[in-house]
Amino acid sequence: MEYIASIVLISVGAALINNFVLHYFVGICPFVGVSRRVEMAFGMGCAVTFVISIAAFLSWTFTYFVTRPGAPVTSWIWGMVNPGSEAVVDLSILNYIIYIFVIASSVQFVEMYLRKFFPALFKAFGIFLPLITTNCAILFGCLEIMKHITGASSPAEMWGLDKALVFAVSGGIGFAIAITMMAGIREELDLCDVPKPLEGAGITLLVAGIMAMAFMGFTGVDRGLEALLLK
Amino acid sequence: MPSKGPTATERFINGIIPENPLYRNLLGLCPALAVTNGMKPALTMAGATAFVLICANVITSLLRNVLKPHLRILVFTLTIATFVTIADRFLQAFMYDMSKILGPYVPLIIVNCMIISRCEVCASKQSVGVAFSDAVGVSLGFCLGLASIATVREILGSGTWLELRVLPEAWPNWGIMVLPPGAFLTLGLLLGGWNWYNARREAKAS
Amino acid sequence: MTKDQSGNLLGQAWLVLCLSLAFGAALAGVEIGLGPKIAENKRNETFGQIPSLVPGAASETSTEAVMDGMAVFEARAEDGSQVGWVVPAGGQGFADRIEILVGLDLPAERITGIYVLAQKETPGLGDFITDEERFRHWYRNQSTDPPLEVIKTEPQPGTGKIMALTGATISSDAVTDIVNRSVAEFKVTLAGSPAASGGA
Numbered sequence: 181m182e183y184i185a186s187i188v189l190i191s192v193g194a195a196l197i198n199n200f201v202l203h204y205f206v207g208i209c210p211f212v213g214v215s216r217r218v219e220m221a222f223g224m225g226c227a228v229t230f231v232i233s234i235a236a237f238l239s240w241t242f243t244y245f246v247t248r249p250g251a252p253v254t255s256w257i258w259g260m261v262n263p264g265s266e267a268v269v270d271l272s273i274l275n276y277i278i279y280i281f282v283i284a285s286s287v288q289f290v291e292m293y294l295r296k297f298f299p300a301l302f303k304a305f306g307i308f309l310p311l312i313t314t315n316c317a318i319l320f321g322c323l324e325i326m327k328h329i330t331g332a333s334s335p336a337e338m339w340g341l342d343k344a345l346v347f348a349v350s351g352g353i354g355f356a357i358a359i360t361m362m363a364g365i366r367e368e369l370d371l372c373d374v375p376k377p378l379e380g381a382g383i384t385l386l387v388a389g390i391m392a393m394a395f396m397g398f399t400g401v402d403r404g405l406e407a408l409l410l411k
Numbered sequence: 412m413p414s415k416g417p418t419a420t421e422r423f424i425n426g427i428i429p430e431n432p433l434y435r436n437l438l439g440l441c442p443a444l445a446v447t448n449g450m451k452p453a454l455t456m457a458g459a460t461a462f463v464l465i466c467a468n469v470i471t472s473l474l475r476n477v478l479k480p481h482l483r484i485l486v487f488t489l490t491i492a493t494f495v496t497i498a499d500r501f502l503q504a505f506m507y508d509m510s511k512i513l514g515p516y517v518p519l520i521i522v523n524c525m526i527i528s529r530c531e532v533c534a535s536k537q538s539v540g541v542a543f544s545d546a547v548g549v550s551l552g553f554c555l556g557l558a559s560i561a562t563v564r565e566i567l568g569s570g571t572w573l574e575l576r577v578l579p580e581a582w583p584n585w586g587i588m589v590l591p592p593g594a595f596l597t598l599g600l601l602l603g604g605w606n607w608y609n610a611r612r613e614a615k616a617s
Numbered sequence: 618m619t620k621d622q623s624g625n626l627l628g629q630a631w632l633v634l635c636l637s638l639a640f641g642a643a644l645a646g647v648e649i650g651l652g653p654k655i656a657e658n659k660r661n662e663t664f665g666q667i668p669s670l671v672p673g674a675a676s677e678t679s680t681e682a683v684m685d686g687m688a689v690f691e692a693r694a695e696d697g698s699q700v701g702w703v704v705p706a707g708g709q710g711f712a713d714r715i716e717i718l719v720g721l722d723l724p725a726e727r728i729t730g731i732y733v734l735a736q737k738e739t740p741g742l743g744d745f746i747t748d749e750e751r752f753r754h755w756y757r758n759q760s761t762d763p764p765l766e767v768i769k770t771e772p773q774p775g776t777g778k779i780m781a782l783t784g785a786t787i788s789s790d791a792v793t794d795i796v797n798r799s800v801a802e803f804k805v806t807l808a809g810s811p812a813a814s815g816g817a
Contacts, residue, residue, distance in 0.1 A: 202591060204445065205441050205591070208440040208441050273496060273648050276496050276521060277496065316522045319521065320519060333688060334688050336686070378599070382602045385599030385602065386600070390592070392592040396592065402709055403709045403710070403787065406709050486633060489640065493643065497647050500651050503658065584740075586740050
């Protein structure tokens with residue numbers, strides 16, 4: 181039960197309470213740039229969810245097995261080179277570089293794979309894939325997972341692959357929800373008389389501010405959920 | 412030597428106001444919203460970004476003649492990621508509290524489109540001096556952008572500026588300004604004000 | 618053909634390889650130069666609070682210990698004798714997790730103070746849980762049994778009652794819950810450890 185509770189809390193937390201866009205401000209560029217039409221926004225949301233789960237899987241694997249202090253693979257290699265050494269090997273200084281290359285290469289692979297095997301899907305959100313490499317949401321997901329591996333106070337609190345993936349997928353879904361809602365509002369805004377200086381990015385940010393206020397209403401939901409699930 | 416493209420001074424001036432990365436080009440919005448609830452984090456962030464941008468621009472410009480076109484994005488990313496790691500470690504070593512406040516937004520400088528676009532547009536084509544002054548100009552512009560948002564948010568939200576009290580104690584702090592919605596509203600309105608001012612100036616000029 | 622191609626590949630990639638080596642060296646230098654400083658900062662974050670949490674303790678002599686899988690800090694005086702415990706604890710607050718340190722005396726019968734390491738409560742309301750004057754002082758010198766209770770009027774100090782922050786009852790409740798839970802857990806651990814029966 182405790183396990184289910186923690187999974188539910190992570191997913192609700194990432195998707196709604198601490199929404200990637202409206203609470204952590206990551207992925208603002210596509211949120212402002214690609215939210216003109218609902219279909220496009222939805223495609224972008226799907227693409228981000230897709231890539232973020234792959235990047236989360238790869239970055240968790242690298243962080244857990246290679247770069248965290250005392251990681252198995254690194255310790256094993258270190259033990260081969262320096263038998264009998266007691267030092268804890270810590271490669272976490274390489275984390276950021278590894279993440280950005282993991283993201284860039286997984287975007288490339290996803291693009292090739294989709295083009296070859298799922299042309300319909302590729303048509304739907306293939307055009308967004310190159311844009312995703314510089315989308316902060318993906319890197320932010322990797323960084324949060326890193327924080328829960330290297331920053332965990334005890335080994336029991338370290339996130340396993342399951343929690344990392346749940347976090348990444350719900351974060352992506354949260355992004356999709358926010359950008360699709362925004363696109364829906366902007367389609368209606370086209371019919372409105374927006375003051376000239378605010379057209380485009382200005383009004384989008386103002387609307388996002390109001391959406392962020394609405395999402396603040398979710399604050400505290402996790403506490404209630406936890407109490408409900410653990411009882 | 413015939414110089415192609417703008418000169419160093421032009422690049423420098425351009426970066427600050429006419430081509431302001433934040434208001435004009437809408438680049439680097441994530442840090443502009445996330446770390447501007449106070450002046451101190453905003454200025455630290457601007458400093459870290461400036462360090463990365465200047466180093467990346469100079470290195471790219473030094474390498475511009477041996478750079479293979481299809482490998483350039485790879486080289487840019489590698490350079491930026493390395494300098495971001497260095498900046499992050501420096502913050503952790505000398506400004507530990509600040510690095511905790513900035514949290515993931517320091518590593519997120521890697522995907523700040525502003526830096527890679529300066530490498531692409533300016534540094535990979537022009538000499539080191541021009542690239543350097545371009546980076547300084549753009550960094551100043553970015554710093555001004557962050558500072559303007561942080562000024563509004565900190566004064567209204569906490570009644571202080573750079574942690575010095577500017578509004579009387581009786582001022583009811585607008586809690587919303589230091590929360591996420593305040594960031595969106597402030598940037599949206601400032602952007603509107605910027606556009607309005609520019610439109611009016613152009614109308615006067617013509 | 619293959620040789621030609623590999624030569625070509627090397628010709629294209631040499632720059633990237635050289636750069637990687639140079640950057641790798643730079644990062645290694647930074648790590649060697651700043652690594653100890655960062656580790657010290659991280660240690661100070663928790664150990665620096667120990668003197669204010671447990672009276673008579675010093676941060677330099679205090680040590681980390683793992684008791685029955687529970688990571689705690691042994692607060693020691695300057696001469697190395699143990700004067701109390703500091704237990705790190707965390708739990709769900711109103712917004713996001715709250716991480717705190719709880720200071721206890723040697724038999725874990727009294728709470729000597731708490732410190733909030735990380736929180737994201739509402740600015741201007743819930744974030745006063747970090748404030749000694751407004752909130753944290755209520756925990757000083759409270760008995761660990763029975764569990765602390767949150768009330769809305771001003772209590773006598775040291776009577777097991779905590780006064781809730783105005784407009785942030787949930788945050789106050791959350792902190793008190795975390796303190797109660799971690800203290801109860803620690804007392805069980807302490808009772809089961811050989812250190813307790815041996816008189817520490």
